[in-house]
Amino acid sequence: xxxxxxxxxxxxxxxxxxxxxxxxxxxxxxxxxxxxxxxxxxxxxxxxxxxxxxxxxxxxxxxxxxxxxxxxxxxxxxxxxxxxxxxxxxxxxxxxxxxxxxxxxxxxxxxxxxxxxxxxxxxxxxxxxxxxxxxxxxxxxxxxxxxxxxxxxxxxxxxxxxxxxxxxxxxxxxxxxxxxxxxxxxxxxxxxxxxxxxxxxxxxxxxxxxxxxxxxxxxxxxxxxxxxxxxxxxxxxxxxxxxxxxxxxxxxxxxxxxxxxxxxxxxxxxxxxxxxxxxxxxxxxxxxxxxxxxxxxxxxxxxxxxxxxxxxxxxxxxxxxxxxxxxxxxxx
Amino acid sequence: xxxxxxxxxxxxxxxxxxxxxxxxxxxxxxxxxxxxxxxxxxxxxxxxxxxxxxxxxxxxxxxxxxxxxxxxxxxxxxxxxxxxxxxxxxxxxxxxxxxxxxxxxxxxxxxxxxxxxxxxxxxxxxxxxxxxxxxxxxxxxxxxxxxxxxxxxxxxxxxxxxxxxxxxxxxxxxxxxxxxxxxxxxxxxxxxxxxxxxxxxxxxxxxxxxxxxxxxxxxxxxxxxxxxxxxxxxxxxxxxxxxxxxxxxxxxxxxxxxxxxxxxxxxxxxxxxxxxxxxxxxxxxxxxxxxxxxxxxxxxxxxxxxxxxxxxxxxxxxxxxxxxxxxxxxxxxxxxxxxxxxxxxxxxxxxxxxxxxxxxxxxxxxxxxxxx
Numbered sequence: 189x190x191x192x193x194x195x196x197x198x199x200x201x202x203x204x205x206x207x208x209x210x211x212x213x214x215x216x217x218x219x220x221x222x223x224x225x226x227x228x229x230x231x232x233x234x235x236x237x238x239x240x241x242x243x244x245x246x247x248x249x250x251x252x253x254x255x256x257x258x259x260x261x262x263x264x265x266x267x268x269x270x271x272x273x274x275x276x277x278x279x280x281x282x283x284x285x286x287x288x289x290x291x292x293x294x295x296x297x298x299x300x301x302x303x304x305x306x307x308x309x310x311x312x313x314x315x316x317x318x319x320x321x322x323x324x325x326x327x328x329x330x331x332x333x334x335x336x337x338x339x340x341x342x343x344x345x346x347x348x349x350x351x352x353x354x355x356x357x358x359x360x361x362x363x364x365x366x367x368x369x370x371x372x373x374x375x376x377x378x379x380x381x382x383x384x385x386x387x388x389x390x391x392x393x394x395x396x397x398x399x400x401x402x403x404x405x406x407x408x409x410x411x412x413x414x415x416x417x418x419x420x421x422x423x424x425x426x427x428x429x430x431x432x433x434x435x436x437x438x439x440x441x442x443x444x445x446x447x448x449x450x451x452x453x454x455x456x457x458x459x460x461x462x463x464x465x466x467x468x469x470x471x472x473x474x475x476x477x478x479x480x481x482x483x484x485x486x487x488x489x490x491x492x493x494x495x496x497x498x499x500x501x502x503x504x505x506x507x508x509x510x511x512x513x514x515x516x517x518x519x520x
Numbered sequence: 521x522x523x524x525x526x527x528x529x530x531x532x533x534x535x536x537x538x539x540x541x542x543x544x545x546x547x548x549x550x551x552x553x554x555x556x557x558x559x560x561x562x563x564x565x566x567x568x569x570x571x572x573x574x575x576x577x578x579x580x581x582x583x584x585x586x587x588x589x590x591x592x593x594x595x596x597x598x599x600x601x602x603x604x605x606x607x608x609x610x611x612x613x614x615x616x617x618x619x620x621x622x623x624x625x626x627x628x629x630x631x632x633x634x635x636x637x638x639x640x641x642x643x644x645x646x647x648x649x650x651x652x653x654x655x656x657x658x659x660x661x662x663x664x665x666x667x668x669x670x671x672x673x674x675x676x677x678x679x680x681x682x683x684x685x686x687x688x689x690x691x692x693x694x695x696x697x698x699x700x701x702x703x704x705x706x707x708x709x710x711x712x713x714x715x716x717x718x719x720x721x722x723x724x725x726x727x728x729x730x731x732x733x734x735x736x737x738x739x740x741x742x743x744x745x746x747x748x749x750x751x752x753x754x755x756x757x758x759x760x761x762x763x764x765x766x767x768x769x770x771x772x773x774x775x776x777x778x779x780x781x782x783x784x785x786x787x788x789x790x791x792x793x794x795x796x797x798x799x800x801x802x803x804x805x806x807x808x809x810x811x812x813x814x815x816x817x818x819x820x821x822x823x824x825x826x827x828x829x830x831x832x833x834x835x836x837x838x839x840x841x842x843x844x845x846x847x848x849x850x851x852x853x854x855x856x857x858x859x860x861x862x863x864x865x866x867x868x869x870x871x872x873x874x875x876x877x878x879x880x881x882x883x884x885x886x887x888x889x890x891x892x
Contacts, residue, residue, distance in 0.1 A: 208632040209528035209636075210531060211532075213528040214556065214560040216529075220846075224842065231847075235525065239522050240521070240522050251521075274633065277579065
């Protein structure tokens with residue numbers, strides 16, 4: 189699913205899952221459901237090699253070759269091949285078959301379900317594998333006014349809101365988005381990756397993506413979307429520094445916006461809250477404490493229980509949405 | 521042999537087997553496989569299912585200990601442990617019997633690659649050691665799978681019709697206690713023919729008016745004390761209502777040009793009904809499962825096939841799932857098949873029995889009407 193959360197958003201590519209139809213159905217169904225929840229009624233094209241009992245016994249490499257021939261005949265811009273638990277267990281040489289000459293570009297992403305790691309591993313592997321489509325900067329010189337957005341969480345509910353908020357912040361520095369890698373772009377669009385002067389990752393907490401793309405493109409980067417009051421200001425300063433822009437005005441404007449935000453929620457001053465991570469969220473509490481203090485809310489164990497959101501609020505807009513939720517909990 | 525297919529639309533055998541067994545209260549169903557398989561199955565099976573959540577280590581060093589752990593945890597709450605073996609452990613081929621907490625577990629090999637959901641349902645029931653009990657009164661109802669959004673309504677409707685005939689209901693497959701399911705009566709009526717269990721002697725199905733009439737006619741002979749005439753009366757009343765509503769519709773509308781997609785049994789029933797009473801043009805009919813030879817449907821288990829069929833046929837009414845609704849935007853639509861996304865279906869609607877006939881005709885006639 190981690191692979192598909194990236195590859196399915198490459199609009200002119202086909203994803204081929206080397207496994208039984210049931211595995212592809214699971215992924216198609218979950219992806220379709222999630223997109224429908226976002227009011228996106230699009231069904232990404234995901235092809236199954238349809239492994240059956242015969243292939244499990246005698247090997248599924250012929251089935252993969254046949255499926256690749258079929259898919260390439262449709263002349264897609266690229267084929268992303270993902271392996272599955274079954275194909276890895278029976279030991280098919282998926283990498284070998286994908287590396288043969290085909291009529292269209294074929295990218296193999298090892299993603300063998302529970303044999304091959306987590307959702308994040310599949311997501312990371314696909315982002316790095318698709319970098320093979322990045323071309324050298326066409327003009328020979330990067331445009332410092334352009335920014336790549338890398339690794340948006342396509343399945344998160346707030347994905348478009350978060351993008352709009354980051355775009356707003358970047359616009360304050362006269363920066364514009366070059367490509368969204370990978371969200372509703374074509375394979376050709378990836379070729380423009382090298383034109384940008386800055387990479388911004390959605391969330392690269394372990395630094396794996398940053399290391400990879402820094403090394404392969406040499407473009408400076410910021411590791412994550414801004415989360416929190418001071419982090420948003422730091423984000424603006426860092427983006428300005430890395431693109432040779434003076435961030436002073438933008439920082440002042442954002443400070444005013446944040447002051448207006450705390451004023452908007454001043455009715456909550458004097459209330460007490462406590463944060464509940466439900467035992468599985470790994471988010472640090474500093475950002476929440478910072479926001480609470482800014483608004484005048486105390487943090488104490490006996491306070492109103494505030495659930496920590498699954499996805500952290502991005503930018504000042506995200507904080508406004510979060511504070512509205514706090515207000516509902518406190519007044520509810 | 522494997523055949524590439526674009527966006528397969530029907531769940532695998534593992535899901536069907538798990539749904540069947542989880543519908544029998546008293547079972548402790550364990551999906552022996554990965555969390556990914558389990559999460560999907562759990563999302564469409566309303567009854568409790570459990571999982572061994574296998575990871576790489578267990579695939580290399582053996583999955584038995586993990587199964588033992590889960591089976592032991594479930595035993596205090598279960599009359600019988602049921603292990604649904606999924607793709608990878610089925611491929612590895614371990615002997616799982618010694619790892620079921622020392623209990624006499626039912627181990628069902630239902631890897632996804634051995635078939636689709638309907639195959640899995642039948643495989644599971646073929647492993648159930650049910651023995652007909654001549655002393656048990658009434659008839660069994662089969663053809664109920666909890667992943668079918670109409671299953672609960674179908675059961676209620678089947679019970680209602682049998683109740684009107686004064687025939688007690690014996691075992692219900694698969695929505696019953698395990699004890700009841702293991703001791704069925706000798707005769708069975710089928711809600712959805714695609715899921716006939718083979719348990720007991722079949723008295724026919726309840727899918728469509730003709731089938732209901734034939735089934736209850738047969739039951740009258742087998743149960744001389746029953747009042748199957750009451751059900752025949754309901755069938756007649758239903759037919760009158762359908763005829764009147766369809767005639768009224770046809771006074772101001774052309775017959776619909778209908779595309780059907782879903783379970784073959786339902787689609788055949790719908791095809792007969794709409795052809796007979798609405799003079800409908802069945803422009804295409806695709807079954808998610810392998811249809812029987814005399815079916816109006818062709819096998820259409822993937823989105824690529826469905827898309828092509830809709831494009832070629834140009835229907836003005838689509839009966840199917842949200843996938844078909846997405847592929848034919850703006851075309852009036854009746855939802856009869858998984859997935860039901862973006863819409864809620866809370867009440868227990870039947871698609872079989874006389875109420876099923878009425879609901880389907882009502883939905884077709886009302887589809888696309890937006891005026892008050």
